[in-house]
Amino acid sequence: MRPLKVFLTGASSGIGQALARAYAAQGAVLGLVGRREAALRDFAASLPNPNAVRIYAADVRDADAMHAAATDFLVHFGCPDVVIANAGISVGTVASEREDLDDFRLVMDTNWFGTLTTFQPFLHPMRERAPGAGGWRGTLVGIASVAGVRGLPGGGAYSASKSAVVKLLESLRLEQARHRIRVVTIAPGYIRTPMTAHNPYRMPFLMDADVFARKAIRRIAAGTRYKVIPWQMGVVASILHVMPMWLYDKLFARAPRKPRKADRAGRGDA
DSSP states (O other), rough: OOOOOOEEEEETTTTHHHHHHHHHHTTTTTEEEEEEEHHHHHHHHHHHSSGGGGEEOTTTOOHHHHHHHHHHHHHOOOOOOOEEEHHHHOOOEEEETTHHHHHHOOOOOOOHHHHHHHHHHHHHHHHHHOHHHHHHEEEEEOOOGGSSOOOOBBBBHHHHHHHHHHHHHHHHHHHHGTTTTTEEEEEOOSSSTTTTTTOOSSSSTTTEEHHHHHHHHHHHHHOOOOEEEEEEEEHHHHHHHSOOOOHHHHHHOOOOOOBBBHHHHTTTTT
């Protein structure tokens, strides 16, 4: 049985590295994308079979760079079985502050547009390959977030970007079904990563990244359309989704907020 081929963004740290470690333990061939080349090289060298890994120092906002990375992977390993758009950033934003506009754009371009640039180069190659197990030609996976279920105060950029990711994946799932390409949406709750390290508030059901990765990979293999991990946050998300606006507004208007860059700089956290 040939090894699984996985192309993954956001592999420099956090969830991306946890997913890569879990797939590497299964003997998968990996294409790892991240902005920090040195971190990628060190991480790839730590995996069980570094010869089965290619790294790509690229920003997912750069469609040309992502196309080049995809082309290299296709040349060396062939069409991937699984493509995971995981790269993402989060920072608190306030619409009234002019200096936050660049952060709004950065978050949306990375989290939403970066999902599209990750998938697009592989769509035609996946359509042209012979069907595999279950008649499927490949799987596209987007890492969304529970934060995309409802807008959060101070999270206008992040909540909007992750909500947009969910809708993009939903559209892709409908479009690609006739080509026998599966689309899986994984929505993490609070996962212990560098991204959540700056959150100055309690994070219910906080889960280690390696535990999350193992659970996510099982859902990806099963072709689950949409899954919140951990399951407890799935219950919370379901309640929030149907909660009347007046009640949601009353409960969450004063919810704790993720720090803005300016706030973190003031504390010496930048």
